[in-house]
Amino acid sequence: MDVEELTVAFSDEESGxxxxxxxxxxxxxxxxxxxxMFLYQEKDPKTNDxxxxxxxxxxxxxxxxxxxxxxxxxxxxxAQAQAIIxxxxxxxxx
Numbered sequence: 001m002d003v004e005e006l007t008v009a010f011s012d013e014e015s016g017x018x019x020x021x022x023x024x025x026x027x028x029x030x031x032x033x034x035x036x037m038f039l040y041q042e043k044d045p046k047t048n049d050x051x052x053x054x055x056x057x058x059x060x061x062x063x064x065x066x067x068x069x070x071x072x073x074x075x076x077x078x079a080q081a082q083a084i085i086x087x088x089x090x091x092x093x094x
Contacts, residue, residue: 001066003030008038008056019043021050032062033070055081 004027010020024039037057041050055075060067075081088094 003027003034003036003060003067006034006036006058006060006067008040008058017043023053028057033059034062034067035059052077 007022007025008020009018009022011018019042021041021043022038023041026037028035028037035057037055039053039055041053043050054077056072057075058072059070061070062068075084
């Protein structure tokens with residue numbers, strides 16, 4: 001398996017319907033410990049509609065040719081994303 005094949009997309013096994021829809025991804029680092037940032041939407045089981053886009057940062061470890069998730073962090077909304085951007089700009093003086 002290659003890092004480009006990693007995804008957060010998920011379909012219900014019984015119905016085959018998408019439960020998590022991947023909108024985009026960026027590979028931030030490669031190698032034995034790759035980091036990938038995903039933009040995705042989750043389906044609301046009550047309304048059957050996809051919600052607002054979310055971001056997930058995931059760190060994987062490659063062992064025996066397979067990737068295993070080692071850690072993840074979810075950014076659930078625009079306000080949280082903006083707060084993270086503001087702090088990074090301050091810390092890196094950009």
